[in-house]
Amino acid sequence: MVNSKGFKENDVSTNKKFTFNLKLYTMIIALVGIWIIFAIATKGDFLTSRNMSNLFRQMVSTAVLAIGMVFVIIAGQIDLSVGSLLGLTGGIAAIANVWFHFNGILSIIIALAVGLILGAWNGWWVAYKNVPSFIVTLAGMLVFRGILIGITNGYTIAPLSNDFQFIGQAYLTPVSGYLLGIIVLLVGAYTTYSQRKSKIKYGLEVSPSYLDIAKIILMVVLIGLFVFTLNSYNGIPFSVLILAILAAIFTYIASKTVFGRRVYALGGNIEAAKLSGINVKKITLILFAINGLLAAVSGVVLTSTLNAGSTSAGQNAELDAIAACVIGGASLSGGVGSVIGAIIGALVMASINNGMSLLNSAPFWQYVVKGLILLIAVYIDAASKNKE
Amino acid sequence: MGDFILEMKNITKEFSGVKALDNVNLKVKKGEIHGLCGENGAGKSTLMKILSGVYPHGTFSGEIIFDGRELKLNNIKDAEDAGIGIIYQELSLVKELSVSENIFIGNEPNKNGIIDFDRMYYETKILLDKLNLNINPNVPVKNLGIGQQQLVEIAKALSKNVSLLILDEPTSSLTDADVEILFKILRQLKDNGVTCIYISHKLNEVMEITDRITVQRDGKTVGSEDTKNLTESEIIKMMVGRELTNLFPKEEHQIGKEILEVKNFSVYDSKSSSKKIVDNVSFTLKEGEILGIAGLIGAGRTELVSSIFGSYQGKHEGEIYLEGKKINIRNPDEALNYGIAMVPEDRKGQGLINILSVRNNMTLSNIESYKNNFGSVDENKEIVDVKKYIEMLKIKVSHFDLAVKNLSGGNQQKVVLAKNLLRNPKILILDEPTRGIDVGAKYEIYKLIYELVKSGISIIMVSSELPEVIGLSDRIVVMHEGKKKGEFVNKDVTQEMIMECAIGGK
Ligand SMILES: Nc1ncnc2c1ncn2[C@@H]1O[C@H](COP(=O)(O)OP(=O)(O)OP(=O)(O)O)[C@@H](O)[C@H]1O
Ligand SMILES: [Mg+2]
Numbered sequence: 001m002v003n004s005k006g007f008k009e010n011d012v013s014t015n016k017k018f019t020f021n022l023k024l025y026t027m028i029i030a031l032v033g034i035w036i037i038f039a040i041a042t043k044g045d046f047l048t049s050r051n052m053s054n055l056f057r058q059m060v061s062t063a064v065l066a067i068g069m070v071f072v073i074i075a076g077q078i079d080l081s082v083g084s085l086l087g088l089t090g091g092i093a094a095i096a097n098v099w100f101h102f103n104g105i106l107s108i109i110i111a112l113a114v115g116l117i118l119g120a121w122n123g124w125w126v127a128y129k130n131v132p133s134f135i136v137t138l139a140g141m142l143v144f145r146g147i148l149i150g151i152t153n154g155y156t157i158a159p160l161s162n163d164f165q166f167i168g169q170a171y172l173t174p175v176s177g178y179l180l181g182i183i184v185l186l187v188g189a190y191t192t193y194s195q196r197k198s199k200i201k202y203g204l205e206v207s208p209s210y211l212d213i214a215k216i217i218l219m220v221v222l223i224g225l226f227v228f229t230l231n232s233y234n235g236i237p238f239s240v241l242i243l244a245i246l247a248a249i250f251t252y253i254a255s256k257t258v259f260g261r262r263v264y265a266l267g268g269n270i271e272a273a274k275l276s277g278i279n280v281k282k283i284t285l286i287l288f289a290i291n292g293l294l295a296a297v298s299g300v301v302l303t304s305t306l307n308a309g310s311t312s313a314g315q316n317a318e319l320d321a322i323a324a325c326v327i328g329g330a331s332l333s334g335g336v337g338s339v340i341g342a343i344i345g346a347l348v349m350a351s352i353n354n355g356m357s358l359l360n361s362a363p364f365w366q367y368v369v370k371g372l373i374l375l376i377a378v379y380i381d382a383a384s385k386n387k388e
Numbered sequence: 389m390g391d392f393i394l395e396m397k398n399i400t401k402e403f404s405g406v407k408a409l410d411n412v413n414l415k416v417k418k419g420e421i422h423g424l425c426g427e428n429g430a431g432k433s434t435l436m437k438i439l440s441g442v443y444p445h446g447t448f449s450g451e452i453i454f455d456g457r458e459l460k461l462n463n464i465k466d467a468e469d470a471g472i473g474i475i476y477q478e479l480s481l482v483k484e485l486s487v488s489e490n491i492f493i494g495n496e497p498n499k500n501g502i503i504d505f506d507r508m509y510y511e512t513k514i515l516l517d518k519l520n521l522n523i524n525p526n527v528p529v530k531n532l533g534i535g536q537q538q539l540v541e542i543a544k545a546l547s548k549n550v551s552l553l554i555l556d557e558p559t560s561s562l563t564d565a566d567v568e569i570l571f572k573i574l575r576q577l578k579d580n581g582v583t584c585i586y587i588s589h590k591l592n593e594v595m596e597i598t599d600r601i602t603v604q605r606d607g608k609t610v611g612s613e614d615t616k617n618l619t620e621s622e623i624i625k626m627m628v629g630r631e632l633t634n635l636f637p638k639e640e641h642q643i644g645k646e647i648l649e650v651k652n653f654s655v656y657d658s659k660s661s662s663k664k665i666v667d668n669v670s671f672t673l674k675e676g677e678i679l680g681i682a683g684l685i686g687a688g689r690t691e692l693v694s695s696i697f698g699s700y701q702g703k704h705e706g707e708i709y710l711e712g713k714k715i716n717i718r719n720p721d722e723a724l725n726y727g728i729a730m731v732p733e734d735r736k737g738q739g740l741i742n743i744l745s746v747r748n749n750m751t752l753s754n755i756e757s758y759k760n761n762f763g764s765v766d767e768n769k770e771i772v773d774v775k776k777y778i779e780m781l782k783i784k785v786s787h788f789d790l791a792v793k794n795l796s797g798g799n800q801q802k803v804v805l806a807k808n809l810l811r812n813p814k815i816l817i818l819d820e821p822t823r824g825i826d827v828g829a830k831y832e833i834y835k836l837i838y839e840l841v842k843s844g845i846s847i848i849m850v851s852s853e854l855p856e857v858i859g860l861s862d863r864i865v866v867m868h869e870g871k872k873k874g875e876f877v878n879k880d881v882t883q884e885m886i887m888e889c890a891i892g893g894k
Pocket of ligand 1: 408430432824
């Protein structure tokens with residue numbers, strides 16, 4: 001454990017990468033624990049490839065919301081409007097497609113544009129008019145839901161055209177699934193290699209090569225298992241592919257880009273961020289706009305999966321998204337959180353929904369269990385911090 | 389002198405494997421003012437946090453004997469109940485609450501649980517009068533300058549009836565006049581039998597006020613001695629481990645043509661837009677010049693420089709010319725783009741992002757410059773720079789990805805400095821740059837300032853430490869109640885001349 005500079009790895013207890021990994025590992029262990037419990041309780045039904053495929057499809061809409069939400073939370077804000085916005089944009093897409101006979105692509109583009117604009121609207125009030133985000137988005141939650149009920153007249157709008165249904169219901173062919181897996185692996189291996197090379201170029205310490213090799217082997221196993229499981233049913237669901245792409249893009253933004261760094265800084269101490277020359281207003285506006293856009297993506301996927309737009313779509317979804325972020329290690333006081341964490345949090349929530357439905361337990365139990373899991377997750381995090 | 393009121397024996401405290409304190413012993417006699425000296429990161433604050441219950445019993449090894457009994461503290465309240473009060477190095481006031489609410493937080497005067505605001509106001513007023521502090525007890529703390537906040541912090545400690553008072557760098561943002569008042573109060577306390585532990589990097593103060601001094605180095609006790617048997621340079625030698633003859637390494641540097649001109653500059657209060665805090669100030673700055681700005685707390689120095697930098701909330705008027713061209717700075721981003729950087733006065737509130745790492749803090753301002761073709765941050769290039777500055781400024785930190793809140797106060801200050809240097813400014817504004825920094829590190833920073841001016845950077849330095857202003861500056865502007873009272877070319881200038889000007893005389 002002692003590296004060349006003479007201090008133990010443990011010293012770096014607040015090293016971002018390190019704590020991030022520690023949190024990530026505990027979360028993954030918790031997730032595996034939940035899966036094992038359900039696997040036993042359902043006598044293996046939970047782990048069938050069919051159910052896994054369903055589980056991943058069910059998590060998409062919460063996970064996409066959580067990706068946007070985690071940025072907002074890291075910046076020290078909150079967005080309560082995304083559930084209603086999900087419903088509204090899904091409804092608009094459905095109306096465009098079903099009532100006005102626009103093709104799927106155009107309907108989706110309209111919905112995404114609306115999401116982006118309404119997200120920016122939220123952001124503008126928060127950033128430039130200094131209204132607290134809790135209030136702005138609480139208002140948005142009411143207004144957006146109201147508009148949805150107004151424009152749909154309370155009707156459920158169905159059925160969608162085929163090119164729209166595609167998003168939520170299509171699967172990749174097994175061959176393209178494997179191909180995709182291989183491409184991801186190659187990219188992963190290449191970045192590991194090039195990071196190593198760059199470290200050597202700058203004369204920095206490199207981790208021992210067996211660690212890098214172990215990392216790559218782990219990637220091979222996980223991706224292989226993932227693709228194999230989904231391929232044994234219908235193949236990788238197209239909506240899951242969308243989620244994976246969004247996850248990759250936003251992980252990259254959060255951890256690797258200038259923009260990401262600034263979001264963390266903003267949430268950590270807005271005054272210091274300002275004095276460091278960061279345009280906090282602009283970043284806040286962009287964050288809410290992105291969040292609106294992702295709510296629309298989520299709305300489109302959900303509408304397509306259900307093959308219908310309805311007035312109740314996305315009700316309470318914002319709370320699931322916030323819970324996912326927090327289970328995934330984000331802190332509501334800002335400055336802390338990760339995209340991967342939020343997605344795993346969403347997977348935890350979806351697993352509970354899915355597993356308990358398999359067990360035919362009454363819906364009220366799902367609420368109780370999800371609530372308690374949220375509480376325990378945050379408690380464990382807080383307790384481990386106190387011990388430091 | 390009587391017995392020891394306090395004995396800390398063989399105290400060892402580790403932070404995940406690193407020893408911040410290594411078998412430290414401290415003995416304090418009843419009724420004395422005991423100085424605690426040591427470089428940044430020597431472990432002074434850590435030791436005091438143990439004594440005041442921040443790090444409870446069981447999180448360290450060793451024992452504390454206080455007033456003849458072994459002390460096992462579980463929290464801060466326990467320490468307060470035992471009669472130990474502390475003024476922390478970093479301000480710990482609730483910004484949104486009023487002065488009086490802050491002072492009486494935790495023991496509000498009340499009748500059946502209902503706060504007696506009138507009594508609270510009245511008692512606050514008495515305390516503030518003692519400190520010669522003329523502020524309304526009802527104003528929120530966030531409206532006060534940092535020096536006034538420090539005085540409020542002192543008042544808060546005084547409001548509790550303590551038998552041992554710990555002062556961890558109480559004067560780091562006080563001017564000399566305020567320090568005198570504080571000393572008067574400390575002497576009164578001493579006459580009443582209160583014991584004090586006094587931590588400061590200002591050795592002249594330590595020499596003046598303390599009876600006995602203990603020096604710490606690298607988490608170990610170097611020794612204790614009666615103050616009257618010591619000289620400043622002997623303390624320095626114990627602290628640093630070597631002789632340090634000249635505190636101000638004055639170096640020749642070329643002063644070039646004029647780079648900045650500030651003309652008829654006025655700043656209005658951010659709360660009431662009719663009140664002028666800076667009134668019609670003009671000055672110039674030349675290439676490679678160090679311009680000192682002296683004055684008392686409340687003279688408007690911080691408001692002046694932070695308005696120039698674009699970070700002050702209140703309105704301002706007047707003109708700024710950079711290299712002859714008129715410029716208009718509306719926010720720090722624009723200032724930085726013009727090549728003007730600033731190290732702010734309030735390190736914790738404005739300088740640092742506590743929960744982020746040393747690395748992320750350092751590169752916050754110049755992060756754009758590590759952007760590679762994919763729009764991402766080239767972390768390796770970044771780390772190379774971070775390591776370079778950690779070495780150059782001798783920042784004591786076990787790893788650059790440690791959260792900055794875990795650093796000692798002085799090392800935090802160096803991180804803020806590094807952040808601004810990484811931005812490669814043409815003009816660097818330093819607002820109290822050596823606040824809370826030890827003599828050795830100060831020397832390093834002064835040397836660095838000379839390196840900077842030699843490479844053509846111009847410096848505006850606001851400082852309440854007159855020796856520093858005089859020891860470093862090429863020219864000195866003195867402010868009094870928002871107005872420019874005088875300007876001195878630094879030749880045969882004495883502290884008295886500056887002081888007289890600063891209090892409005894002359
Ligand atoms: N919570 C913590 N986690 C890890 N290391 C810490 C923590 N608190 C303090 N340290 C380390 O312990 C050492 C002593 O710090 P301390 O704050 O006591 O120094 P100090 O003597 O008060 O210095 P200064 O004069 O700069 O205030 C430093 O090296 C610091 O980095
Ligand atoms: Mg300290």
